[in-house]
Amino acid sequence: MAKFLNTSATNYFLEELIKNARDRLILISPFLRLNDRIKELLEDKNRLKIDVRIVYGKSELQPGEISWLTALSYLRTSFCKNLHAKCYLNEELCIITSLNLYEFSQVNNNEMGVLIRRSEDPDLYKEAYEEAQRIIRISDEIRISVETVEKEVEIIAENEEPSCDKLTSSKLAQKLGVKTNEFIEQLVKSGYLEARDGKNYITTKGKDAGGEFRMSPKHGPYFLWPEAFRP
Structure with missing residues (x-):
């Protein structure tokens, strides 16, 4: 059954979702701006050769961040016009939330979200996953440099x-x-x-x-x- 998440719970489960990805990781967020903790987690996924796909609508990366991003060979980025959805998935969990990636760990913000477990809500997880795949299909894959x-x-x-x-x-x-x-x-x-x-x-x-x-x-x-x- 889907679980309601407040601000702190959203941050906690998002970190767990990224850390525990074993096969795939999909991060859909309008703003492509990453803090140090997200970077650390993504670097670990890259070392483990986990397929990571980030879909964004606006980029606020600086040249140094772009250089860092291009060094991650197992991470792909896609640009989606008019993107407003915030959805994060691995092979077992899905979070649909108001939290942007760049707001991760900013617990002073008031956020809400819903956690979906594939084992408990397979149909709901499937619908969310299929919609994420549709967003990826209509997006333009970009190797940022x-x-x-x-x-x-x-x-x-x-x-x-x-x-x-x-x-x-x-x-x-x-x-x-x-x-x-x-x-x-x-x-x-x-x-x-x-x-x-x-x-x-x-x-x-x-x-x-x-x-x-x-x-x-x-x-x-x-x-x-x-x-x-x-x-």
């Missing part, structure tokens, strides 16, 4: 700001003949960006050089730089 995110952001930036005379980090890196992640690292090393808690923030020096922080609804934060800018 710094270059991929930046290129997609470039299109958004061009559409949103046709008169913008600045370039994204990716486009400027391409013009300079270096990889995007190397360019980002150089910006941090030179003091134009500051790395804190796995994320990059533009500094006063970066702003003085003409750099700008922008936020894409689909792909998260990115930076623009004058075309003549050189770190």
Whole structure:
């Protein structure tokens, strides 16, 4: 029989669901942003060669997080337009909840959820699993990389700001003949960006050089730089 979950119970059972996955793990959440505990659990699943699929609607990953994610060879990511569902499954448990992945362990939030055990509610589990599979089928599988995110952001930036005379980090890196992640690292090393808690923030020096922080609804934060800018 399905079990009601409050905030603390949702956090507890979500961690147990991830830890105890032995064959497959499906994480469906609108926001792709991961805290350190989720990263630790996913790294363990990758070491055990467990098939992990994450479906998201918006990405707020920073370049350092993207590099971490691409190193997990058994984890696949898919983008689903207009995603609002939050559903987490392994081969035995399913949680349908208001809790986003990035809110995991934030017990100050008020969340609710329902835990479904396959052994107790096989039909209900099957319906939830089949719907999760349908969401996966209509999603676009994406191997996230710094270059991929930046290129997609470039299109958004061009559409949103046709008169913008600045370039994204990716486009400027391409013009300079270096990889995007190397360019980002150089910006941090030179003091134009500051790395804190796995994320990059533009500094006063970066702003003085003409750099700008922008936020894409689909792909998260990115930076623009004058075309003549050189770190």
